[in-house]
């Protein structure tokens with residue numbers, strides 16, 4: 035019998051989980067369970083900072099970008115933020131959890147989004163078909179981070195941009211520097227968020243997954259190195275609000 039840790043534990047150095055299919059099923063069903071409260075919890079737990087972080091992603095995109103694929107789009111906020119910022123002319127919001135995509139309904143501008151039920155591990159799109167790929171808080175959930183990056187590099191046009199807003203592993207834990215997430219905020223992430231998730235979201239497991247998956251993920255600089263390995267240049271790392279989140283991104287080399 036496997037337990038949660040067996041499924042989600044990452045095989046050292048590969049950034050792939052032990053049981054990829056079970057992991058995908060668990061992640062999908064976890065987001066289906068919290069889809070109704072996702073937006074509220076997101077804004078509430080981040081004190082609305084998540085909105086500013088998404089705007090910073092949009093600001094990083096070229097002004098003449100045409101097709102944007104927002105992967106792990108969830109309830110569509112990142113795609114809609116790009117649209118609101120005047121970035122892009124066509125927006126694909128792709129996610130493997132239809133219940134999350136349902137959450138785009140009724141939002142301003144949502145009618146302009148093309149919704150796609152798609153797994154980032156095997157994208158149903160042709161090669162070199164989009165100008166930019168954005169991912170907000172999604173890469174950390176990939177069963178195999180390298181496979182996801184290979185798919186993203188495949189669907190991006192050469193010269194296209196890739197921007198990832200994510201809760202990465204704390205830099206300080208990896209480097210011994212004093213630039214990591216401050217202790218009080220770390221306490222909030224590890225203790226307060228699961229507790230509030232239990233009370234308001236009625237699902238402490240889903241909100242415990244946030245700190246545990248952060249702890250197992252890459253640091254911003256490790257993720258930046260991985261982007262270079264997959265052919266991205268002009269790699270940037272931008273700290274958001276005391277390093278709680280970071281934007282890491284780059285441009286696929288021609």
Ligand SMILES: C[S@@+](CC[C@H](N)C(=O)[O-])C[C@H]1O[C@@H](n2cnc3c(N)ncnc32)[C@H](O)[C@@H]1O
Pocket residue numbers: 061062065076105106107108109110111112128129130131134152153154155169170171172175176177
């Ligand atoms: C934390 S939510 C982020 C939603 C949105 N991007 C935002 O900024 O709020 C993560 C989303 O990633 C999706 N997801 C996780 N793994 C995925 C995969 N392999 N393929 C597609 N979507 C995935 C989940 O279903 C969920 O909707």
